[in-house]
Amino acid sequence: MIRLEGVHRAFGLNRVLRGLDLDVREGETLTLIGGSGTGKSVTLKIMVGLLKPDQGRVWVDNQDITVLDEDELSRVQRKFGFLFQGAALFDSMTVAENVLFGVRNLKPQELVHGDAIVERCLGLVGLKPEVAALKPAELSGGMKKRVGLARAIAHEPEYILYDEPTTGLDPIMSDVINDLIVDIRAKLKITSIAVTHDLKSAYKISNRMAMIHEGRLVAVGTPDEIQRSDNPMVHQFITGSSQGPIQMPVRSY
Template structure:
């Protein structure tokens, strides 16, 4: 279980997280939605200790991530797969080496037959074994994303954090990724946090959906509850309307 209590984070004068409270239960998939720049990526980086909060605490089971350092933090990080927004592959390594990256440290037992692990994980994300020898520069944006996803699940983590897993993918590939998120939850009992703007994906993969707005979680509910909500803020976001309480600062052409 992941517990986030009163999380606050500023960058200079930019007060991004203003007291986030959220509990993620074992085995559930929770989606965090919210406008661009609201702090979704910042939030999930705190869960694995990549960022330190100004205030607040995060627990992964009994471990307080926000207090841990080095070796103890690494022990918690080992349990997480992280799909970074924008893939973040190592350009100088092949696809296979990218997927296997981390296996040596995290799962020496799997590292012994890393080529099989790579082929298996690539096939899970719909890529053939031939892709393994290519360099990231030779891949399309969608392929890079799938390779990054294969890397995130290579060492069979307990938790997976997906930062915009379907952004930039065509609708069919998006659905392949959605099915994969569901399959990981079902087969491996993975607990997941998904950050997405893609409502179709959110409704399909989530047990619960949380909305981040002005630095706080302002609504949490099942996909059905979120779909039926009369809350104007949530409604505006899920229907993608420019009319409503969320005011975008766009200057009209003069």
């Protein structure tokens, strides 16, 4: 279980999060939606301890990670798998070395089954074992995301975080990634938190959706509840209208 209580975070004068409260329930897939710059990705990085909040508390399995030292935080971070927006694969390593990187550090005793782990994880994301010998530069955008996902699940985390899992992919590949996210939750029973602008993806993968605007939670509910929400901000966002309470600053020339 992950809980954020009154989380504030600023970058210079830019106050990104302004008292965010959020609960993530065990076994669910929660999707964070909202406009650009509203603090969705920052929220994800605060959950895993990559960023520290300026104020507020972050609980992971009843442990406040904002007060932990580096070693204790590192032990909490082992519970997480993270699919980064650009996959963040290590360029100098092969796909197999990327997939096994976390296992090598977190579960070195399992390295004797390294080939089997690579094959199983690549299989889970729909890639053939032959891909294992390739370098990230030889992969397409969709394949990189899949390898990133294989790497994120290889050390069998309790939580998996997806930062814009379908951004930059064509609609078919986006749907393939959505299916993978649903499939992985079903097979591995992992609690998942995703950040996306892609509403089709959000409806497909989520048990619950939470909308963030100006650093605060404005709505949370099942995909059905969000679609039927009478909150004008939620309505404007899901209909993609430029007219409404959410004003995007547009510079005129």
